[in-house]
């Protein structure tokens with residue numbers, strides 16, 4: 001199966017790409033990047049490169065030509081204006097899916113986020129829950145992901161796009177500074193507010209399963225490890241002092257951001273290689 005990957009230069013993509021290339025054998029892997037120089041490392045491993053911006057619809061047919069599938073990882077959410085988040089995460093995603101249908105790349109793995117669930121369920125969120133981004137981390141980013149998901153599911157129902165949606169939890173590991181970056185907001189949380197995580201190795205495992213599994217078109221899967229961590233544990237594991245009074249802060253919703261990984265375990269055989277942050281830390285892979 002020849003695969004186009006977007007977002008290969010990002011935190012998730014750059015750790016997924018080498019793994020995908022190892023798994024791909026004779027299959028072609030192409031990356032759509034904005035800067036050819038930043039794809040040189042992937043080209044050295046055997047990836048083809050197509051240079052373009054996702055928002056430029058003229059670049060999409062060339063990026064997709066000869067491909068059977070797309071793993072769409074790219075997104076705009078790190079410090080970008082709301083209009084850019086919508087243009088990339090919603091509009092460009094749906095344009096890419098339309099172009100994929102036109103070019104015959106019918107399988108479409110979309111990387112989404114657990115932030116689409118919002119708060120207030122009193123239990124871990126499951127894939128059949130209604131989406132509404134009203135959680136502790138809200139805004140144009142989760143909103144645009146919800147709208148993209150809805151558009152893709154419509155393209156599945158009406159036009160036969162073989163879409164598979166991966167809702168990732170907070171991703172860490174393999175030297176990603178993300179956990180340290182999260183301290184900006186985690187220090188303001190209640191001590192026992194929890195964060196659901198997933199290691200890069202397990203994101204790659206999940207994306208491979210979603211890409212390859214037959215007969216799961218239209219399927220949505222939470223991608224998460226087994227053991228959410230409390231804010232205090234994040235601070236302790238990153239060697240950050242616990243602020244005075246943190247234990248007395250009220251907890252708004254104990255289940256905000258917490259998801260069940262039961263579906264992907266049962267239907268696709270996903271088993272986290274790093275079921276907890278502690279396991280990854282013990283293995284030196286944090």
Ligand SMILES: NC(=O)c1ccc[n+]([C@@H]2O[C@H](COP(=O)([O-])OP(=O)(O)OC[C@H]3O[C@@H](n4cnc5c(N)ncnc54)[C@H](OP(=O)(O)O)[C@@H]3O)[C@@H](O)[C@H]2O)c1
Nearest residue numbers: 007009010011012034053054073074075113168169170171
């Ligand atoms: N990291 C997490 O904890 C997390 C959690 C849940 C879901 N996710 C999802 O995982 C995916 C990857 O996240 P990440 O952490 O790897 O993000 P990231 O580090 O910000 O990477 C974003 C990627 O998207 C590309 N991109 C952005 N705008 C583009 C455009 N207009 N045209 C072409 N490419 C564009 C970037 O390319 P440049 O390098 O050229 O900027 C980069 O490769 C996203 O879909 C995100 O929603 C991530």
